[in-house]
Amino acid sequence: MKMKKKILYLFSDTGGGHRSAASAIIKAVDARANQEMIDVFAEGSGFLNIFAKLYAPVIKYSPQMWGMLYYLLDDEKKLEQLEKISRPFILSTLAKIIKTKKPDAIVSVHPLVNHLTVQAIKDSGLKIPFIVVITDPVTLHRAWITPNVDCCVVATEDAKKLAISYGMPEKKIKVIGMPIHPKFAKGPSDKEKRRKKDGLDPKTFTILMMGGGEGAGGMDEIINKIDRSGISAQMIIITGRNKKLEEKLNAEAGKMKRKMKVYGFTDKVDELMSESDLIITKAGPGTIAEALAMNLPIILTSWLPGQEEGNVKFVEDAKVGFVAREPEKVVEIIKRLQNPAELNAVLRNVKKTRKPNAAIDIADCILKYL
Ligand code: UDP
Numbered sequence: 397m398k399m400k401k402k403i404l405y406l407f408s409d410t411g412g413g414h415r416s417a418a419s420a421i422i423k424a425v426d427a428r429a430n431q432e433m434i435d436v437f438a439e440g441s442g443f444l445n446i447f448a449k450l451y452a453p454v455i456k457y458s459p460q461m462w463g464m465l466y467y468l469l470d471d472e473k474k475l476e477q478l479e480k481i482s483r484p485f486i487l488s489t490l491a492k493i494i495k496t497k498k499p500d501a502i503v504s505v506h507p508l509v510n511h512l513t514v515q516a517i518k519d520s521g522l523k524i525p526f527i528v529v530i531t532d533p534v535t536l537h538r539a540w541i542t543p544n545v546d547c548c549v550v551a552t553e554d555a556k557k558l559a560i561s562y563g564m565p566e567k568k569i570k571v572i573g574m575p576i577h578p579k580f581a582k583g584p585s586d587k588e589k590r591r592k593k594d595g596l597d598p599k600t601f602t603i604l605m606m607g608g609g610e611g612a613g614g615m616d617e618i619i620n621k622i623d624r625s626g627i628s629a630q631m632i633i634i635t636g637r638n639k640k641l642e643e644k645l646n647a648e649a650g651k652m653k654r655k656m657k658v659y660g661f662t663d664k665v666d667e668l669m670s671e672s673d674l675i676i677t678k679a680g681p682g683t684i685a686e687a688l689a690m691n692l693p694i695i696l697t698s699w700l701p702g703q704e705e706g707n708v709k710f711v712e713d714a715k716v717g718f719v720a721r722e723p724e725k726v727v728e729i730i731k732r733l734q735n736p737a738e739l740n741a742v743l744r745n746v747k748k749t750r751k752p753n754a755a756i757d758i759a760d761c762i763l764k765y766l
Pocket residue numbers: 410411412413414416606607608609610634635636637660661662663665679680681682683684686
């Protein structure tokens with residue numbers, strides 16, 4: 397019997413996006429290869445993992461600071477300096493991983509390790525194909541760009557243009573889409589049955605609200621505004637890893653004028669999207685791509701400066717949703733989307749924009765390198 401080939405995925409547990417992207421591709425490749433995920437920072441050094449761990453509190457309490465850091469590092473010279481600092485930690489980790497695991501291909505879904513991975517593969521003397529899957533769908537950070545990878549997968553034509561302008565050879569770029577878990581590929585199903593099972597009214601307009609893996613984006617103020625608005629709707633809230641918010645909202649749920657179901661970090665985002673009529677979220681690339689796959693109009697209430705600004709433009713340009721920073725505006729847009737004519741106009745655009753099969757297509761692309 398032929399031995400199965402091995403694919404390693406490099407990621408970091410910041411937010412939910414990198415892990416979700418790697419898991420989505422792994423699921424799509426499925427039994428066609430042996431696969432393993434490596435959290436490069438956690439594996440590498442306590443020192444670098446401190447920075448990875450800072451992502452959650454920084455985006456929750458000071459997104460502006462994240463924006464400053466993002467723009468500061470969006471510069472070739474600064475990135476070189478950062479690489480010099482991290483080189484001793486990451487390069488030796490990568491060398492050890494390659495030596496012990498002997499992968500047949502390496503896939504990175506993280507911007508900060510790609511130059512060093514190319515170096516580590518070269519140092520190993522092995523011929524290992526290296527594929528980078530960029531998980532910023534529009535405005536990608538320069539850090540992603542490593543010209544001497546074998547293939548660079550992007551989500552949109554805009555991302556391709558930007559990658560080329562940053563020095564990525566055009567022939568290495570494949571425009572496929574955001575890798576979302578194949579469970580989203582089927583689209584929504586059994587809306588009313590699912591609502592009933594989860595203790596909601598089967599026929600009531602349902603609003604889903606989430607703030608990425610960390611439950612960021614100031615959800616409680618918007619929830620209160622919606623509750624007091626007189627809109628006829630029930631709510632599903634996903635607080636992700638934000639335990640404090642989960643507890644607070646659970647305590648408030650009983651006092652609300654409408655049904656509200658609160659979930660902490662859940663692996664049934666697809667099912668909860670299936671139950672919903674629209675989503676209110678921060679502009680996380682994973683959440684946006686998943687919402688589109690599940691035919692949900694999107695209301696964006698927050699985004700990380702720099703990193704997620706392009707996603708806002710993407711949603712607005714494709715007319716698949718709206719931007720509403722103030723709770724009053726959120727309420728106004730929900731009312732508009734409760735009008736079937738307005739809702740259907742947005743849904744037509746959603747159908748044109750969604751790429752539910754992206755992870756499956758990315759998996760096929762990776763397998764060609766084995
Ligand atoms: N997610 C999840 N369970 C949760 C909250 C979030 O599986 O309770 C997933 C979500 O479906 C998406 C990812 O986490 O795939 C969030 O990624 P995104 O790019 O939207 O934002 P990030 O968390 O990386 O800032």
